Amino acid sequence: MKIQHLAAIAIASLSISAAFAQAKPEDQIKYRQSAMTVTARSVGVLSAMAKGDLPFNKELAQRHASTIADLSDLPLTAGAYGPGTDKGAPTKADPKIWSEADKFKAAFDKFSTSARSLPAAAGDLNSLKTALADLGKTCKGCHDDYRMK
Numbered sequence: 001m002k003i004q005h006l007a008a009i010a011i012a013s014l015s016i017s018a019a020f021a022q023a024k025p026e027d028q029i030k031y032r033q034s035a036m037t038v039t040a041r042s043v044g045v046l047s048a049m050a051k052g053d054l055p056f057n058k059e060l061a062q063r064h065a066s067t068i069a070d071l072s073d074l075p076l077t078a079g080a081y082g083p084g085t086d087k088g089a090p091t092k093a094d095p096k097i098w099s100e101a102d103k104f105k106a107a108f109d110k111f112s113t114s115a116r117s118l119p120a121a122a123g124d125l126n127s128l129k130t131a132l133a134d135l136g137k138t139c140k141g142c143h144d145d146y147r148m149k
């Protein structure tokens with residue numbers, strides 16, 4: 001590939017990330033809610049395996065575990081809880097998210113750390129159960145504090 005092409009690609013991807021950083025509050029809200037929706041679906045599949053409602057399947061379990069891990073920190077790192085995203089579309093995000101941003105970030109980090117340990121645990125039903133219970137506590141902890149009813 002010619003160097004000009006590489007430069008053009010680099011510039012194009014820069015403008016894409018700049019555009020994303022300036023996403024409208026309503027789009028940021030939609031983004032963070034969508035990430036949670038996808039995460040919850042994957043958690044649902046893993047929970048069904050943990051409960052025995054769905055036969056344990058290592059490949060499927062690892063795929064959903066990786067989805068959860070990959071999505072876990074995106075709402076924060078992509079700016080979906082950035083300034084001005086407390087309103088602009090229907091949201092259940094508690095205003096405390098912006099008044100105690102450090103604590104909120106800590107709750108997110110705890111969740112992401114737990115989520116990132118999931119793929120390795122998903123190879124075995126017993127370790128999956130333990131890791132999932134651990135993850136579930138981080139969901140509930142944050143929802144209790146930062147998601148409005």
Ligand code: HEC
Nearest residue numbers: 033036037040043091092093107108111138139142146147
């Ligand atoms: C660090 C905080 C935090 C963690 C951890 C967290 N959530 Fe959430 N979740 C939120 C907040 C805040 C909202 C509300 C977002 C909004 O309405 O803008 C939300 C919304 C949701 C929603 C509703 C999405 C929608 O379409 O409105 C679902 C489902 C959900 N979370 C599932 C989960 C699951 C499952 C986990 C754990 C695997 C989890 N969440 C972990 C903070 C968190």
